[in-house]
Amino acid sequence: MTGAKQAKGPARRADAQRSIAAILEAAVSALSRNPEASVSEIAKAAGVGRVTLYGHFPNRVDLVEAALASAIEKGHAALDSVDLTGDPRQALARLIDSSWLLVNRSRSLLLAAQGVLPPGRIRILHAGPVERVEGLVERGRDEGVFRSDLSTPWLVGVLHSVMHNAADEINAGRLDSEKAGAFITATVLAAFTPPGSRVPG
Amino acid sequence: MTGAKQAKGPARRADAQRSIAAILEAAVSALSRNPEASVSEIAKAAGVGRVTLYGHFPNRVDLVEAALASAIEKGHAALDSVDLTGDPRQALARLIDSSWLLVNRSRSLLLAAQGVLPPGRIRILHAGPVERVEGLVERGRDEGVFRSDLSTPWLVGVLHSVMHNAADEINAGRLDSEKAGAFITATVLAAFTPPGSRVPG
DNA sequence: AGTAACTCGTACAGCACTGTTCGACAAGGG
């Protein structure tokens, strides 16, 4: 499911596939910059007429959902290529390094989705990615290197929050984009350290 | 400066003052629920005609700014009543306990402001509150109980992020509102602990 | 009591956006 309606029929023309891809890409990009980007704006960015867009996506809501799904799918692929075995702390560091930029870029897009999509729909969409992270955190807790006095969802939420904070700081010019990964990792590893243990670093 | 235009003239009538207060309160409340609340919506919530509102605030932007200023002023007062002396860690815990709810409530309002106000304007408005928190963090760093390998603005940002995370978790029904303070404190204190030191708790 | 300040509803112009329709035109597939 790439997002556009594809009920049946003898498959789509090559032409249309290109359009859909361009629209999806433009939608992700535009909505990432401005969660309230209009359909006209997106169509223009995709180099496509507004009418054409409506030919593939029945309404704005479906378009946003398709864009979100597309972004998440891409992120999912990137995530799968990260080695999550070994010391959970180092695995977490690797995960952060390779995904914080992606997560950041999707933030505004997620905001756009939250404005128009039913809450359940969103949870379903990025249930996959979240599960892998939760698995890693869970393992760290079992091995005693991550704290167990706070719930796993909370810890994962903290990870996200700190990433968002990095995005804000960069955006405000107070943080160098190069150092963001290290800052996030240092902060999160400390936050995850069990009470009574020493903070690594 | 309560927010409405008050250039000169022989002072305002008691009637008008009541209206302005009601509008401001309604604006804070409505914008906190929905950052894109319309002027009609706010006027109705204030029990006032839309025209009356425009009589006091020339346009929507000024209204949002006044609402934000009002909320920040109230928060500033609440913050001033917190004792920030003594062990920085305990002072931070006190600060969190007494302000996280307030900060949370203002979050959506801040979002509304970010959408329509010039970025500099916002920084000016809540420069005051931020300074006090930064002062506390700075002191903790000097005393060696908070880490110095990360910048003060970053640490303050993390504090905010974790508060926001708590708000999200509560909103999603995954966190009990009662426990939020403790969760935030535990997480932030760990995150602020210098590398090599033991996490308190 | 009288006057200026305030409030209200309705109504209007202007704008931006959504979603649809139309007719003409280009491009891909069998």
Place this chain on the structure above:
DNA sequence: CCCTTGTCGAACAGTGCTGTACGAGTTACT
């Protein structure tokens, strides 16, 4: 090569918002 599929621009109706105007009514200060 022909026919389906897709694309385009222009145009339209519908909606919801902002900001302004008007006129009549009400409320507070003196």
